[in-house]
Every structure is written in C-alpha cells, then in structure tokens.
Amino acid sequence: MEDLVKKLLELGAEHLKADDAPNLVIDKSNIIKSLEIIKDADFNILSDLFAIDYSQYPEHDSKRFAVVYNLYSVSKNERIFLRLELDSDEKIASASDLWKSALVLEREVFDMFGIRFLGHPNLVKLHTPDELEGHPLLKDFPLGESPTLFNDGRFIDPSSFRASLKGASKGLTGYKGGARRGMKRVRE
Amino acid sequence: MSKTITKNNKKETISNKSEFKTKLMRINMGPQHPSTHGVLRLVVDLEGEVVAAVKPQIGYLHTGFEKTMENRSYMQNVTYPNRMDYTASFSHDLAYVLSAEKLMDAVVPIRAQRVRVLLTELNRIASHLIYFATGLLDMGALTLYFYTMREREDILDLFEMIAGARMNYGYFRIGGLAYDVPEGFEEKLRAFISKFPKMMQQYADLFAKNDIFLARSKGIGVLSQEIALDYAMTGPSLRATGVGLDFRKAAPYSGYEDYDFNVPTATAGDVYSRFMVRFEEMGESLKIVEQALNRLEPGPIKDPSRHISLPPRDELASSMEAVIFHFKLVTEGFHPAKAESYVATESARGELGYFLVSDGGSMPYRVKVRVPSLINLQALESACKGGLFADLVMTLASFDPILGDIDK
Structure with missing residues (x-):
C-alpha cells in the first residue's frame, strides 16, 4: 500500500486526512494513469464511483464537484479512495476500459450530476425518466415541496x-x- | 437493430438443417412481469431461442432516497435505509447507523451490537428464504414456496415482536437500539433455532437433488471469476465463482470477529452454485444467531452520551436537563464534525455501504449508498449471452435482485 501511495504522490496526488483508508486527490489529466497504477497494484474491484456537489458546502473554495473512486483489492484486503475535482463544464475520461463496473456507475453520475465521461460507450440516463429536465442530486435542484x-x-x-x-x-x-x-x- | 449477427455457430447449424432464416428479435420482458422480481424491464435481443443481448432498464422504482436523506437530520434518516431493500431491511439499517456512528465517534454497547448482529443474520435467513421461494417458483416449482414462506413467517413474527412491524423496522438508532428486546423474545427465538435445521433438511429434500432443478441450474448462466470481479460483483453471487470475499470476515464490524462461522464458496459460478452458496449461508447465519443469543447479557443498549442518544423516557418527568437534551436532539439533532465516513458491510446481497459527507450541520451533506443489487445486475448479460431464453429467467432469479435496492 505504501508503494502505491508513493507512486500516486509522485504523479502529483495530494493526501487528504483519513483515518483508515488512504484518500487522495489527483489532477484530472492524470486520472487514467493513476487508475492504471492502482489496477496494476491488484485493486481488482471498482466498488463505487460517485460525485459530490460542493456548491453549498461551507467554506469550500476549490472546484464545484468532486468525483470519488472507491477501489478495493480482494487479495490484499485494502481499500483506497481516489478523487478528482472539476467544474460543471469539465469532462473526464471514462474508467470503463479498466473496470466494467464503471459503465453503470458513470451513467448514474451523469444522470444525477450531469458530469460527462469521455469514451463511455452508452452515456444515457440511468434512474430518472427521459422527460425529466436537470440532474436531481445537484444542490440547486428544487425539492418540489409545498409550504x-x-x-x-x-x-x-x-x-x-x-x-x-x-x-x-x-x-x-x-x-x-x-x-x-x-x-x-x-x-x- | 438490424440482423447483423451471422457468425453464431448455433444459428448456422439450425438454418442449415431446416432452411429457416432466424431474424434478430427484440422483446421487452417486464416491467410488469412476475419473474423479474419487481419492476425491472429487460430488453432482450433473441435469435430464435438464443439470447443475443440483455439490457436491463431500471428506474421504475426510483425514489430519490439519497436526495431525501440529504434533507433530513441524521436521526430522521434512520427511517429511510430499510425501505430500499425491503427483504433484508436490517442490513441497510445497520450499514447506515455504522457509518453515522463512525462520523460521530459513537460508542455502541456490547448488548446493542449483539442484538444488531442477531437481527441482521435472522434477516439474512429471511431474505434467502424469499430467494428460494421465488427463485424456484420461476422454475415452476411451486411447492418449496409454501415451505420457505412458512419459516419466513416465523422470523417476521419475531421482528414484529421487536419493532411492531413486519417490514421496514427502523429499530436501530445511531449509538444503539431504540429500546431493549421485549420479554418472551429469547424463548421464541430459541424455539426457532432448534426447529430450523430440520426445516432446512426439508428444503434440501425438496430441491437439492431434484432432477428438474439440477437440469435447469447446473452449467446454466455461468459467470467466470474475472468477469464477476470486473463488474464489481460482491456477496453470495461472487462467492459462487470461488472468491471468498465476505466483509464480515474481511473487515469485521459490530463484533463479527468474535463469532465462529464459515464463508461458503463454490467454484462453478452457475445458477446451481449461487443457489447452494446461499443455502449453506443460511446454516452459517443460524450459527451466528445462536452464538449471539447465547452471549446476550443484560446491559445498556444505547451510547450514554446525551449528545447522541435520547434520554430515557422516565427521566423526562423529573429532570429539566433531560428535557432540554431531548428537545435539542428532536428539533435540531446532533452536529458531526466536517468529515466523511464509509463502512463496508455484508448485506444479504453483497457489499453495502453508506458514504456520508458531513458539513458540520445536523443533516448529511451528501449520502451515497453503495447498493449491491444494482451493481450485481450488470453482470447479467455476460451470464446469459448465448444461452436459452428460458434460462435467462433462472439466471436473473439466481442473482437475487431487489428492485428497491437497484433503483434507490
């Protein structure tokens, strides 16, 4: 695990404080390269991939979204969180060539946040109906409740x-x- | 879609023999179909009777749990998780409270942990019983349905004693339990524990050596280990391919390291293995239930901190302090520090975890549920491609999809 974290830090990753699993921030341009390094270190399960909309987070001064990759290695029984930060109009490369599970998870992120993944073969909505405008998990999406x-x-x-x-x-x-x-x- | 698939061996032999030209046919299975286990729609491309492609279309039960939970306090949110997976509610409850407790650094008393493990494992048995009932029903074997639902009924009676409801319990609280288990629960549970192995023998007699069951499950819907891991499959369906990954062993929570149990695995990766892994798992779960019950000792059931747990009801009549804490917790709730937490747990279907982001307020800023059913379902096409259409139904049933868990 130390070797892997060291390699990622060499790529320009930044260490976030975390108590059990390493939590690293990486630049958008290096994402596929770092995911490849992680996969080579035998992290064979891309357990989860999701976004966080920080637009209403108090005292948050970096970019609006964070996309988090939750990776797990069966042989080592270790977990690592990798994240990247991006603005609303930015696109990121798809991880679906590395792990097939990214196919559905990236669709979910696109549906809920409108973040686009380059190279995804079928980036269409997952949960919400086609008629629905907007992306429900954005913090400015209205709840539609009445007073x-x-x-x-x-x-x-x-x-x-x-x-x-x-x-x-x-x-x-x-x-x-x-x-x-x-x-x-x-x-x- | 046009008729492009021409290099399929099967098709060529059929058309050589009988001069029939098979055309690719696209049919919709569901969303209102009894064997899709809920409102799941499968868009199936068929070439004669051979499945060429399966695309699951989901979202008919999308409820927006994540958005709802982001707008309720941590305490109110205890209500929501169990509505996602309505057959294994306690698993979701446990995953949520564990993650919230990590955020709050709550200390869960040992008795509360034992009761949680006990109920979660009982719920795992109940969930697997439904799996056998509906799974074999899809095959046309109606009889087992009545047997397994009979014991599930006993388990639901126990849950009703505890939570007052047969589903959607909401009995766990952040920091412990809502209240202690009622009188008479332990005796009733002991009666169930002594009876259940005999019942499991009955199920085994009914289906495990049944020729029709074997013919329809062995070698059907085979999924290799590589593909299963590639699709991030977890739980019994992954263990049926030979990977012994179980988060109760790999990353023990709630004191699972103290219990003596095995993780059943199989190697074939077919429908039969998926059924048998779950069948053996029921026996292991029963072992855990028995151990937890034997170790159940009287003691507190909540974190003693008044900043996390509600004060006991009788104190409200005599202590002003208690009333203030009660009022603050109910109207406003507690405020975890700015942090993130994730606890991977093993639900009846696979890895289940709540990723909570706190902004220092009394509502979680972001809730992301890592649901096992949604991710397991994606491997369906790999397991069904090239097989017969009738086997698609069996393969889907063996994946154990729960639509609330898929659509969120």
Whole structure:
C-alpha cells in the first residue's frame, strides 16, 4: 500500500486526512494513469464511483464537484479512495476500459450530476425518466415541496426552516450538540 | 437493430438443417412481469431461442432516497435505509447507523451490537428464504414456496415482536437500539433455532437433488471469476465463482470477529452454485444467531452520551436537563464534525455501504449508498449471452435482485 501511495504522490496526488483508508486527490489529466497504477497494484474491484456537489458546502473554495473512486483489492484486503475535482463544464475520461463496473456507475453520475465521461460507450440516463429536465442530486435542484399553510395566514416554508439546520448556519440557537470528535476539533 | 449477427455457430447449424432464416428479435420482458422480481424491464435481443443481448432498464422504482436523506437530520434518516431493500431491511439499517456512528465517534454497547448482529443474520435467513421461494417458483416449482414462506413467517413474527412491524423496522438508532428486546423474545427465538435445521433438511429434500432443478441450474448462466470481479460483483453471487470475499470476515464490524462461522464458496459460478452458496449461508447465519443469543447479557443498549442518544423516557418527568437534551436532539439533532465516513458491510446481497459527507450541520451533506443489487445486475448479460431464453429467467432469479435496492 505504501508503494502505491508513493507512486500516486509522485504523479502529483495530494493526501487528504483519513483515518483508515488512504484518500487522495489527483489532477484530472492524470486520472487514467493513476487508475492504471492502482489496477496494476491488484485493486481488482471498482466498488463505487460517485460525485459530490460542493456548491453549498461551507467554506469550500476549490472546484464545484468532486468525483470519488472507491477501489478495493480482494487479495490484499485494502481499500483506497481516489478523487478528482472539476467544474460543471469539465469532462473526464471514462474508467470503463479498466473496470466494467464503471459503465453503470458513470451513467448514474451523469444522470444525477450531469458530469460527462469521455469514451463511455452508452452515456444515457440511468434512474430518472427521459422527460425529466436537470440532474436531481445537484444542490440547486428544487425539492418540489409545498409550504405548510395556516388559517391565520402564517406559513412554514420548508426550505428556509431546513436552512437553519445546515452546516453554514449556527443552528436555531447557536448551540452545537457536538460529537466528541467535533468538540475535540473546536478545542484544538 | 438490424440482423447483423451471422457468425453464431448455433444459428448456422439450425438454418442449415431446416432452411429457416432466424431474424434478430427484440422483446421487452417486464416491467410488469412476475419473474423479474419487481419492476425491472429487460430488453432482450433473441435469435430464435438464443439470447443475443440483455439490457436491463431500471428506474421504475426510483425514489430519490439519497436526495431525501440529504434533507433530513441524521436521526430522521434512520427511517429511510430499510425501505430500499425491503427483504433484508436490517442490513441497510445497520450499514447506515455504522457509518453515522463512525462520523460521530459513537460508542455502541456490547448488548446493542449483539442484538444488531442477531437481527441482521435472522434477516439474512429471511431474505434467502424469499430467494428460494421465488427463485424456484420461476422454475415452476411451486411447492418449496409454501415451505420457505412458512419459516419466513416465523422470523417476521419475531421482528414484529421487536419493532411492531413486519417490514421496514427502523429499530436501530445511531449509538444503539431504540429500546431493549421485549420479554418472551429469547424463548421464541430459541424455539426457532432448534426447529430450523430440520426445516432446512426439508428444503434440501425438496430441491437439492431434484432432477428438474439440477437440469435447469447446473452449467446454466455461468459467470467466470474475472468477469464477476470486473463488474464489481460482491456477496453470495461472487462467492459462487470461488472468491471468498465476505466483509464480515474481511473487515469485521459490530463484533463479527468474535463469532465462529464459515464463508461458503463454490467454484462453478452457475445458477446451481449461487443457489447452494446461499443455502449453506443460511446454516452459517443460524450459527451466528445462536452464538449471539447465547452471549446476550443484560446491559445498556444505547451510547450514554446525551449528545447522541435520547434520554430515557422516565427521566423526562423529573429532570429539566433531560428535557432540554431531548428537545435539542428532536428539533435540531446532533452536529458531526466536517468529515466523511464509509463502512463496508455484508448485506444479504453483497457489499453495502453508506458514504456520508458531513458539513458540520445536523443533516448529511451528501449520502451515497453503495447498493449491491444494482451493481450485481450488470453482470447479467455476460451470464446469459448465448444461452436459452428460458434460462435467462433462472439466471436473473439466481442473482437475487431487489428492485428497491437497484433503483434507490
């Protein structure tokens, strides 16, 4: 595992802090090269591939999307997460030549986020109907819920109610219940 | 699609003999079809009776669980995971709470872990019982359905005792369990444990040496190890090709390292192996259930931290502190630190894990479910290509697809 991480770091990968499995960020141009290195190190299962839309993440200053590859090696019983960052109009190379499981996973990412994969043989929607405009897991895709109305004209708008529960806000009272890890970080 | 496939050996021999010209025919199987195990549509290209291509079309049951969960607090989200895989609900519940607990650094008491393992394994047995019932039903063997559903009923009665519902339990909580197991549960479970091996013998007598079953499953829908790994197949279907990957052994969680059990494998990779691996797995699961039950000792069932678990009900009447914590947890929930977590678990179908991204708020910023059924299903075409159309039904059944788990 150390050899593999070293090779990836030589390619310009950046190490993210992670407690059990290595979590690396790689530049978009080097993605296929690094995936090939990982595959040569006997990581024979591309277990998962998904995207994260960071557009509403508090204090996030790099690109909008992250695409995460979750790879597992049966012989070594090890797992590695590789990720790359990209903006909404950027395209990335498909990993379907390396692992067949990328075929369906990349379709899912395309359907949910609109990220395009170059070289994918059949990049069409997976879950949502053809008539649906947009990509549902984008943070700006509306939820389509209606406000709760009362007789006296008051109403509760669900999205503004929920906004107080997001990380960017201090919460309803500014109180942080606090996980142990969370409290520790604050003290540090 | 035009009639392009001409170099198929089978086709040439047929047309030489009888001068028939077979044309590639495209038919839709499903979405409303009893043997697709839900609303799955298979677009099948047939050349006579030989399958030339199978394209699964999914999305008829797409519910948007990930989006929903991103807009609910961690505690509210306990309700959703079990609705995805409605035959092995506890597996999904367990995968979600484990990932959320990793985010929160929650400490799960030993009794809660034992009860979780016990219920998850019982649920695995129930799920495999449905697998045998519907799988053999697809073959025309109706009798086994009544036998396996009879024992599944016993398991569901036990679950009803625990959670008040026969499906969609929502009994696990982040940090432990909602409440302790009810009185009388252990006796009822012991009665089931002593009875079940006899019942398994009954199933085996009914199908394991049945000529029709053997003829329709041995050598059918063969999947090689390389192809299965290439498609990221996991679970019993992968173990039927000879890879002994089981996350209960490979990356033990919830104290699975303490239990003594085997991981059954087979090497042929055909429908028969997939059935038999699951059959043996039921016996192993029963062993785990028995061990967990024997080690069940009285003790706490929740993380004692008031920042994670709700205070006990009786304290609310006497302690203002408890009321405040209760109010804060219910209205707002807890706030994990900015972090990510993933715990791979072994569901009845394969690797199942929740990738949670926290932004420091009380709702997960991103929820990604690694569902086993969706990914396993993609290998269907490789297993069916070149086989007969009637075997496609059996091969699909042997993959154990659950549409809630596929469509999310």
